[in-house]
């Protein structure tokens with residue numbers, strides 16, 4: 001069970017986000033190799049748009065070439081594949097758009113059941129990352145201002161009380177500013193489920209700060225499309241925070 005793995009490790013873990021639309025066959029092959037060498041904990045696969053039919057092929061490729069668990073991070077209800085190991089069943093609880101709170105989930109639920117996928121209910125909170133993110137635009141929701149940790153705490157608490165098993169603080173892919181330490185600390189202090197943080201993390205220092213502030217899983221995507229070699233440094237930074245804690 002992937003969720004047991006997330007919870008029981010009780011260690012900082014690194015997820016590499018793969019947006020199938022943004023990868024060529026060569027860049028995907030390179031990233032999978034790098035991820036294996038860097039002892040990446042999870043692959044997240046998904047994207048807001050997915051214009052091309054690469055979703056299934058990308059998951060199959062990763063599955064054939066690595067043992068790293070594949071977790072679907074869906075941009076919409078059609079991003080479901082039986083070949084993945086689990087799916088983040090996201091509800092955009094920072095927004096007030098019913099389509100992304102429950103609408104897409106209703107469409108996806110029968111597909112997920114059919115695929116017999118492990119489903120991890122996840123409260124998804126969009127935080128202002130310094131520019132309008134694709135997620136904000138597509139979902140037509142307003143992100144939480146990054147200087148309002150209290151709002152993020154209240155929403156995360158409500159998510160946990162509704163039964164969500166993970167909380168995800170998202171600054172948006174390619175965000176100018178990643179989620180700040182104050183907000184991560186405040187949310188972490190108030191919830192008991194694992195905390196995922198992503199969006200705009202593009203250096204080992206930022207990854208380390210994010211971990212130290214309280215993130216349990218760090219997600220990195222965009223920067224690896226441009227500088228894949230950074231993965232090793234980022235992974236070392238994430239996993240070294242475990243040694244300090246041990």
Ligand code: 1GP
Pocket residue numbers: 017170171172173174175197198199200201219220221222223
């Ligand atoms: C976006 O949290 C992820 O959904 C990762 O963001 O692509 O900016 O690393 P980046």
